[in-house]
Amino acid sequence: QKEVEQNSGPLSVPEGAIASLNCTYSDRVSQSFFWYRQYSGKSPELIMSIYSNGDKEDGRFTAQLNKASQYVSLLIRDSQPSDSATYLCAVNSGGSYIPTFGRGTSLIVHP
Amino acid sequence: EAGVAQSPRYKIIEKRQSVAFWCNPISGHATLYWYQQILGQGPKLLIQFQNNGVVDDSQLPKDRFSAERLKGVDSTLKIQPAKLEDSAVYLCASSPGLAGGNQETQYFGPGTRLLVL
Numbered sequence: 393q394k395e396v397e398q399n400s401g402p403l404s405v406p407e408g409a410i411a412s413l414n415c416t417y418s419d420r421v422s423q424s425f426f427w428y429r430q431y432s433g434k435s436p437e438l439i440m441s442i443y444s445n446g447d448k449e450d451g452r453f454t455a456q457l458n459k460a461s462q463y464v465s466l467l468i469r470d471s472q473p474s475d476s477a478t479y480l481c482a483v484n485s486g487g488s489y490i491p492t493f494g495r496g497t498s499l500i501v502h503p
Numbered sequence: 504e505a506g507v508a509q510s511p512r513y514k515i516i517e518k519r520q521s522v523a524f525w526c527n528p529i530s531g532h533a534t535l536y537w538y539q540q541i542l543g544q545g546p547k548l549l550i551q552f553q554n555n556g557v558v559d560d561s562q563l564p565k566d567r568f569s570a571e572r573l574k575g576v577d578s579t580l581k582i583q584p585a586k587l588e589d590s591a592v593y594l595c596a597s598s599p600g601l602a603g604g605n606q607e608t609q610y611f612g613p614g615t616r617l618l619v620l
Contacts, residue, residue, distance in 0.1 A: 396545075398545075400543075424607050426607075426608070426609075428609075434613075435594060435611035435612065435613055435614055436546065436594075436609075436611050437611070438608055438609070438610075441605075441607075441608060480545055480546070482609075484607055488551070488553070488558045488559065488601055489601045489607050490548070490551060490558065490559045491536070491548060491551075491607075491609070492548070493538075493545035493546045493547070493548075494545050495543075495544050495545040496544075496545050
């Protein structure tokens with residue numbers, strides 16, 4: 393049973409701060425890693441994808457992957473109240489890229 | 504480009520009744536996913552199709568759930584008979600393919616909220 397673990401939170405940060413979201417996964421041969429954002433009552437939408445070790449930056453978002461430690465993280469710089477949402481970590485594994493989602497981390501950015 | 508379409512958006516049924524959900528993926532997307540999301544949890548994959556073939560249905564409760572994707576385009580998910588614990592949001596997603604990279608990026612529909620009384 394593939395597992396993706398996330399702290400459910402809530403993680404509360406002040407506006408303008410850096411929010412750090414973490415995710416660990418159990419399947420050592422996982423290939424693809426995704427962060428989705430889900431606002432309350434809405435569907436998930438892709439924020440970042442990462443496939444190789446290291447950092448990947450896109451605007452205020454940075455994804456970090458460490459396959460040896462089976463760990464992926466998402467940093468949000470200059471956090472805004474509009475970033476308040478649940479952040480879902482998803483990992484694709486196997487030859488058919490079967491996705492497994494974590495339970496999500498609730499982020500609250502307060503003014 | 505039109506997004507993933509799902510219907511109905513809301514459904515209320517009594518336990519032991521049957522219900523069906525419909526999904527139309529983004530045009531040209533080969534891979535289609537059905538998820539169950541219970542409040543406070545992440546999406547749980549029920550079934551994954553590649554064109555009209557099943558890639559994975561290991562978490563689909565096959566005694567009551569069924570899904571099909573005829574002609575490799577739209578798909579239906581059925582529950583028969585429904586139980587109280589089936590109350591959840593049922594999400595449909597599609598991706599271009601399975602080749603890796605951007606092919607795996609999933610685009611989600613608005614979901615169907617099911618309440619079983």
